[in-house]
Amino acid sequence: xxxxxxHLLYTLIAVLALLYASNIYYTKSLTSALVELxxxxxxxxxxxxxxxxxxCFDAKSIVQSLETSQKTTYKTRVFPFDDPISLxxxxxxRIENLPAIIVAGDISNERVTDAWQSLSxxxxxxxVVLENLLPYYDLKTxxxxxxxxxxxxxxxxxxxxxxxxxxxxxxxxFGLIINDASTYDVGSPEGKTFIGKYTITKVPTLILSxxxxxxxxxxxxxxxxxxxxxxxxxxxxxxxxxxxxYKEL
Numbered sequence: 313x314x315x316x317x318x319h320l321l322y323t324l325i326a327v328l329a330l331l332y333a334s335n336i337y338y339t340k341s342l343t344s345a346l347v348e349l350x351x352x353x354x355x356x357x358x359x360x361x362x363x364x365x366x367x368c369f370d371a372k373s374i375v376q377s378l379e380t381s382q383k384t385t386y387k388t389r390v391f392p393f394d395d396p397i398s399l400x401x402x403x404x405x406r407i408e409n410l411p412a413i414i415v416a417g418d419i420s421n422e423r424v425t426d427a428w429q430s431l432s433x434x435x436x437x438x439x440v441v442l443e444n445l446l447p448y449y450d451l452k453t454x455x456x457x458x459x460x461x462x463x464x465x466x467x468x469x470x471x472x473x474x475x476x477x478x479x480x481x482x483x484x485x486f487g488l489i490i491n492d493a494s495t496y497d498v499g500s501p502e503g504k505t506f507i508g509k510y511t512i513t514k515v516p517t518l519i520l521s522x523x524x525x526x527x528x529x530x531x532x533x534x535x536x537x538x539x540x541x542x543x544x545x546x547x548x549x550x551x552x553x554x555x556x557x558y559k560e561l
Contacts, residue, residue: 360410360449458526476516
C-alpha cells in the first residue's frame with residue numbers, strides 16, 4: 313500500500329495531537345499532584361507560667377485546627393515557661409504574650425496565609441509569630457488578660473421570659489472563652505446586689521467582667537446593646553434587642 317504525502321501529513325498531525333493531549337494530561341496530573349502536596353510546617357509553642365496561666369488559651373488547638381482544615385505535615389515542640397530555651401525564643405522573636413506559637417516552613421503557602429492574618433500573626437526572622445491568643449499572659453505586666461467571667465441575672469417567676477443561657481451561646485459565636493458563668497435570681501442576695509449596684513432594669517440580663525475589654529471587635533459591638541461601667545464591667549441594657557420576651561423590673 314502506497315502512502316501519499318497527504319496520508320503522511322494526516323498521520324503526523326494525528327501523532328502530534330496525541331502527544332499534545334498526553335502532554336496536557338500529564339501536566340494537569342502533575343499540577344494536581346503538586347497542589348495536593350501537604351504544607352510543611354514546624355511549630356514551637358512557648359507556654360505561659362503554669363501557676364498564672366491556668367485559664368490561658370490552648371495553643372495546641374491552633375495546630376490541631378490547621379491539621380483538620382489543611383493537608384499539612386508538621387513537627388511540634390512545646391517548651392514550658394521556665395525552660396531556658398523559652399527565654400531564647402522570647403528574645404529572638406520579641407514575644408510579649410504567652411502562650412506563643414512560632415511557625416516555620418511553608419509559611420507563605422496561600423493555603424495557610426489567611427490563618428496567620430486571622431490570628432494577627434507577625435513575621436519575624438522568616439517565621440510567623442502568633443501571640444495574641446486570648447486569654448494570654450502579658451509578660452510586661454505579669455498578668456493574664458482576656459479572662460471572662462459571666463453573670464446571668466434572671467427572674468424565676470417570669471415564665472414567658474427567654475432562656476438566659478442564650479447569652480452564653482452568643483458569646484461562644486463571638487469566639488469568646490468563658491472562664492466561669494454564674495446565674496442568680498433577682499430575689500437572691502447576689503441578684504439584689506448586682507441589680508442595685510448597676511441599676512439593672514430588665515431581665516434576663518448579662519454581666520461580663522472587665523477582662524472582656526481585651527477583645528476589641530466584641531467591644532465595638534457592645535455599645536449597641538449595653539454599657540461599660542467605671543469598674544470595667546459590661547452590663548447588657550437593651551435586652552429587647554436580643555429577645556422580646558423579657559421583664560421590666
